[in-house]
Amino acid sequence: MKVLMTGATGEVAGFIRPMLRERYGDVVLSSRSEVEDLQEGESSRPADLTDRAALDAAMEGVDGIIHLGGQSVEDDWQTVLKSNIDGLYTFYEAARGAGVNRVVFASSIHAIGFYPRHRRIGPDDPTRPDTRYGLSKVFGEGLASFYADKFGIRTLSVRIGQCVPEPVDARLQQIWLHPEDFFQLCTIGLEHPDIHNQIVFGASHNTRNFWDNEPAFRLGYRPKHAAEDYESPRSLAEETERDPVADAFQGGMFAAEEFDGDLDRALWSAR
Numbered sequence: 168m169k170v171l172m173t174g175a176t177g178e179v180a181g182f183i184r185p186m187l188r189e190r191y192g193d194v195v196l197s198s199r200s201e202v203e204d205l206q207e208g209e210s211s212r213p214a215d216l217t218d219r220a221a222l223d224a225a226m227e228g229v230d231g232i233i234h235l236g237g238q239s240v241e242d243d244w245q246t247v248l249k250s251n252i253d254g255l256y257t258f259y260e261a262a263r264g265a266g267v268n269r270v271v272f273a274s275s276i277h278a279i280g281f282y283p284r285h286r287r288i289g290p291d292d293p294t295r296p297d298t299r300y301g302l303s304k305v306f307g308e309g310l311a312s313f314y315a316d317k318f319g320i321r322t323l324s325v326r327i328g329q330c331v332p333e334p335v336d337a338r339l340q341q342i343w344l345h346p347e348d349f350f351q352l353c354t355i356g357l358e359h360p361d362i363h364n365q366i367v368f369g370a371s372h373n374t375r376n377f378w379d380n381e382p383a384f385r386l387g388y389r390p391k392h393a394a395e396d397y398e399s400p401r402s403l404a405e406e407t408e409r410d411p412v413a414d415a416f417q418g419g420m421f422a423a424e425e426f427d428g429d430l431d432r433a434l435w436s437a438r
């Protein structure tokens with residue numbers, strides 16, 4: 168299987184590149200600029216997400232894509248619109264044109280960030296974006312659904328909590344995704360025969376997490392890492408002193424930024 172990974176110069180891509188090479192051999196890496204530290208088995212095909220011709224060239228001969236590219240945190244609307252709305256539409260059109268029918272879409276916890284921390288939710292609960300960025304991930308999940316039903320492109324959308332090697336604080340104890348576990352989800356998304364369009368949560372085996380990830384387990388996901396196995400250097404008590412809105416919602420500081428709403432009502436409505 169020839170796999171393309173976008174967002175290839177980002178942090179998460181850096182974690183999974185070795186695993187990708189080992190499993191799939193020839194891997195195509197794409198970012199806005201050339202990937203400069205190419206390893207054996209990797210090639211670079213740069214493409215801006217709004218540049219259809221460059222995306223066409225990047226996707227030539229490709230069987231499956233891990234799409235990590237685009238805006239990965241909150242920003243102004245024009246920035247989010249360009250890469251995560253317009254750019255993602257161009258991306259799916261290019262995939263359709265190139266005959267690629269497998270996509271792993273890096274969605275985010277921020278698609279549901281306005282759920283209270285005490286609510287346990289599954290992928291089928293309504294979305295509750297906490298930022299313009301989170302809203303763009305909801306759009307991406309919608310786009311994936313549309314392209315699956317209309318054009319047969321099969322997507323696994325992974326709502327990543329935070330993908331880093333260690334869960335260094337109390338929030339990460341709940342939302343942490345070890346890069347190896349993320350890669351396991353990527354292989355499921357690229358290879359599992361029973362995927363049409365599916366949303367899962369990108370979390371390791373953290374007993375304190377907020378999510379019911381049953382659809383992922385049904386597809387064979389068996390996370391190997393657990394946040395509880397690590398010492399958390401920053402305690403929940405410390406975090407609790409930060410911001411009442413951040414502490415109330417799953418999205419943390421993303422929910423708190425610019426918050427000018429009614430905290431009690433927002434919590435009550437999601438009880």
Ligand code: 15L
Pocket residue numbers: 239240275276277327328329418419421
């Ligand atoms: C995200 O969606 C970001 O891409 C990532 O960088 C983290 O900030 C993460 O959310 C988070 O909320 O911790």
